[in-house]
Every structure is written in C-alpha cells, then in structure tokens.
Amino acid sequence: MATISLEKTIGQLVTERPSRSRVFEKLGIDYCCGGKKTIAEVCEKKMLDPGMLLEALDAEAATDADSAFDYGSMSLSELADHIEATHHSYLRAELPRLSRMAQRVAKVHGDNDQRLQGVSDTFDAFAAELESHMAKEENVLFPGIRQIDGATKMPNLPFGSVANPIHCMEQEHDGAGSALERMRELTDGFTPPDWACNTYRALLDGLHDLELNMHQHVHKENNVLFPRAIEREKELQGA
Ligand SMILES: [Fe+2]
C-alpha cells in the first residue's frame, strides 16, 4: 500500500505523522535541517531503494500508536508555546546535567580514550550556543511570531521581516546539528566500551536522547513553525 509520493519532502512526512521520524532516525536520514529534501532525492544520495523506504514507512504506520499529536494543525502561537514548554525546558534541565557528566567522564577516563575531552569541549560549546539561541527565539523571534499570529494587518516588527531572524536561527540549527554529529562520531555512535562505568553509560544514553530531542525540536521549527510564519507574514503584507 505505497501511497506516499516520492516527491514529498522528508519534513512534510514527519509533520503529517511525527512517529515517522523513528524510521528516518533508524536509517540515518536527516529530517530536521535536511527536511526540505524529497524522498527521491534522499534515496538517491544515500543509495537507498525507495521501495524499501516506503515499505518501512507503511510498516511504521501499521504499528503507530502515537500519531494523535498533530502539530501541523496548531496555531503559530500554540506551536511556539509547545516548543518552549517541551524542547526548551528539556534543554534547560539536560544541558547542565550532561555538561557535568561529560567533564567528569573526561577527567576520570580521558587517559583510556582521549576523545572524551573532545566530547566534553564540544558539548560545552554546543550548550553555550544553544543557550543564546533559545534566548533569541524566546525574546525576539517567538514574540514576533505570536504578534503576526494574532494580527489583522502587518505589525511593525523590530527586526523587519520574520525571515531575517529565521534565516539566522536556521544557520544556528546547522551549527548545532554539526556539533551533535561530532559527538556521535567521537563516541562511536553513543556506544559505550566494555569498561565504561555507570556515569559514562548514563552520559552516552543522555547524549543519544538529546540528539533525538534536538532533531524533533529543529524539525518543528525549520519545517513547521518557520515556513508557516513566513507564509502568514506574506498574507498580512497582502492584506
Ligand atoms: Fe527552539
């Protein structure tokens, strides 16, 4: 029952059914920063059989139990609220905890694996950039998006068009994505060695969860909230 067009983008597919992100995670397909690519393009680039991918998506649909959460139909303000309450608050709790753990693991086990200091340094730079990124979204971009959501004519935004801060946020998402890829490489795909202690294992487990959460977070911004905000602004400008 292959009903999905190969011309649909990966981002659209996850927006329609968030649980499809599991299939893409498993196959190493980027659905957040790379969400604008079509199935056909991704299959060609990764040398995947499109039929196999469509079958995997069908199989996921058959077992899907949690597709009820439809953020494609939420208002712009509801989406911004949801992202702050779900993803920003998750990061505010996890970033300091994982930073402490990464520093401890690098200090105790750095002699056994020199890459651990790189994990800790990469993590701290990633966390600092993300803190400032979230502050910009919460204090500048999201309030602007809420303003155009409730407006009947184009308001005067301090940054001109929403496309300006959105462009900047998307570039920062790419930077965060690269840092996550680097941490994945340095930890052999978040796989602990046989000799890893519990803190080391918990760190890798936490980093793996963080990667998944960030992919979902960036997907909701890049492929749902941002394009819809740009569309809404165009409507208001034409009004
Ligand atoms: Fe965000």
Ligand SMILES: [Fe+2]
């Ligand atoms: Fe963001």
